Amino acid sequence: MTEALTLAELAEIERAVGVRLPEDYRTFLTEVGNGGPVGGFELTRVVRDGDGWRWTGNDPALIARLGTPFQPFDPAVREEHERARPVAGDFADAAAFEAACRAWIQREDDLYDEEAYGTLVLAHQGCGHVWRLAVSGPHRGTVWDDARGSDVPLTPITGPDGEPLTFSEWHRRLGGGAPAAPPAPSPPRPPRSPATAT
Structure with a gap:
């Protein structure tokens, strides 16, 4: 685990991104560590470079939208976009069809990014599969599985109770466990009575 952040x-960081991070994540960053290995994966870190603060493994354009409330799309959004896919026979020539295809693909990319607004990548699982932390909106503080590159919708990670x-x-x-609690202070030793003093 890398060195924890200071409160300052x-x-x-929170001033730079314009949002207060979830409480337990804030505690982790300042008391446990700023990213590092856990359970065979690598947690992303917050680093400062010439452009300011950023999270490793995250798109800066999405970090700039952390204050936008995260809300996974209704399936109808994707269905509507798919219905709008250009069909060659609807266009007078190849150039017009190609332009429509480029616009459709650009909108596909935009939708992919927009659905992740208000989240940051916590760790990469490989092949474009990541875990995301919602930092804004009604799902703030929860962790989501993002395998949209394999046509799987954003899905919350849930416990045995379904929450x-x-x-x-x-x-x-x-596999990260919980931060160890500081040891309780030892009770003061009672003074010895004069009869037992040596």
């Missing part, structure tokens, strides 16, 4: 650094997992619950499930 966290405040600077979405928070960051700390997901981290424990992944």
Whole structure:
């Protein structure tokens, strides 16, 4: 695990992205560590470079939209887009058809990004498959499985009760455990009585 952030650094990050991060994730970053290995995966880190603060493994354009409430699309959104796919026979010539196809593909890419607004990538699972943390909107604080590259919709990670997992619950499930509690202070030793003093 990499070195934890200071509270001053966290405040600077939140000012830069314009949103307060979920509480348990804030605690993790400042008390446990700023990313690193867990359960065979690598948690993304917050780093500062010449352009300011950014998360490794995240698209800067999406980080700029962390304040946008996260809301997974209704399936009807994708269905409507698919129905709008250009058909060659509807166009007078190849150039017009190609232009329509480019616009349709661009809209496909835009929809992919827009659905992830208000989230950040926590870890990559391979082949474009990632875990996301919702930081804005009604799902704030929950972790989502993103395998949309394999045509699987965004899906919340849930516990045995069916409730979405928070960051700390997901981290424990992944094998990160819970931060160790500081040891309780030893009770003061009672003074010896004069009769037992040596």
